[in-house]
Amino acid sequence: MKIDEDSSDAIRELINIGVGRAAGLLNEMTGTHIRLNVPEVHFVEFSDLLHDTCLLESDRLSAVTLRFSGAFSGISMLIFPPESAALLITTLTGEEIDEPELDALRVETLNEVGNIVNNAVMGSIMNVLNEHLTYSMPTYLEGDITQILDTGRAGSYQWVILAISKFILEDLDIIGNILMIFEIGALDTLLERLHETTVNIR
């Protein structure tokens, strides 16, 4: 599948709008000044995801996932190395800890942050397409990328939008990744809908 520059730009723009909204909400909720941006968006085939993306090489990752199904199906997830996730959470909650780690309460908080980001990104795309999808319950997962992606189901996945996200707060730059993993044919449907919508707007 060839992804043209317009489609790629549109997706990047929608993700940026979503994370911008998420940052606004997090600012209001926590009273911290957090900025969130997505400097890079890549389209990779699912089969290449594990080889090509050194960002996901860690053997322990923390992910907040959201499955969606309907006109197009897949999983959206926000994924961090656990140390970065713990640092992000303790900074957002104002806890002063030398070596932060994720315990049950902080995992729950990370789940909320991931929920805000995933929902904002999905919301931003769905608003443009005026589509309704069915969503599963947001879930927190920990492990290496193959455990998180449940590679037993890998056969049904085809394309991945990998958005490298930067959480900037206080003097910290924390890198996380937004992954949108699409089942077979789902990205094509999304891009078609997006194309139709932009044509209609013009």
Place this chain on the structure above:
Amino acid sequence: MKQHSTPSKCEYFDILPAGIICIRPDYTVACWNRTVAEWTGISKKEIVGHDLRERFPHLKDRRYGIRIQQVIDGGPAALFSTQFHPHFIYAPLQQGGQRYQRTSVHFFRENEERFALFVIDDVTELVSQVHGFREMKNRALHEVEERKRTEDALRKANRQLKLLTGITRHDILNSVAIAVGYLDLMDGSSESEKETYMERIRQTLEKIQHQIRFTSTYEILGTNEPVWQRIETLVTSPGAPDRIRIQISGLDVEILADPMLGKVFDNLLDNTIRHGGKNVSMVEVDGEVLGDEFLLTWKDDGTGIDPADKGRIFERGYGKNTGLGLFMIREILSITGITIEETGETGEGARFEIHVPPGKWRAPTGV
């Protein structure tokens, strides 16, 4: 109060141990289960058909409104964590305080009508356990850190004791060899030479006596764990002659050091009295925080240190008296990584700077 049909699932919610609230897009309450009624003290009858925000006005806030609206519009579930939203709705506990809650909001549709379903879990027990665990972990980490510090200090003290013992043994053996040498020379020497040799032997024996006394000073060095000691108390302990006034400032701190730390200040005072000259009248002891470290300055108005001596005053045996005082000071301080240097100007008094590294000083406890 608005009249609506009740969602068919409402009666099932009563058997759940979680708090369940179901609202319509205009926030009117459609279901209010038994658990949430018990927690809040608000009965079903009182709230069903009324706007949820009348009872819980904080839900009008954008922080909640935007996310709940996205759910009502058919979006994904919204999660409200305990750390960011500890008390999603007011639910007091019998023993005082409020229930900690974890809340999720879900979309559902029935007979073409849209609802947002709030599932509220009481996580008070979990929160208390996690807080207890965090405290325990912090305490354990702190204890491990203290233990590590103590072990390092004891290891260092042990090394120093060995070194000092070795040096002293070497010095005593040298002195004994000198005395034996003079005894040998006495054979066949004249009466006046014998007298000179006897005097030399006497001086050597006095030196040995001094060296043996010195061992009693340092034998307790490092034998006890370093302890936190209040500097102000150590510096102002009595001992200064009337002619010398001690002025202190900024010493309201504790330093982790060998229990012999008091000797440091005794020896500094001794140094001022012995070597400051007859006009020395004042000692200023100041403390200040410099970045991460604590700087303690001991300054007298005596004659100061001769430039030729500056580099060697902390060496063992160097000096006008026993040559052991400043050496001991350096050894005692170094057990916990504290350093000392002399930075005064000759003729303007001696000035000793004691640098206490981070982790080895703190504000006094119990103040």
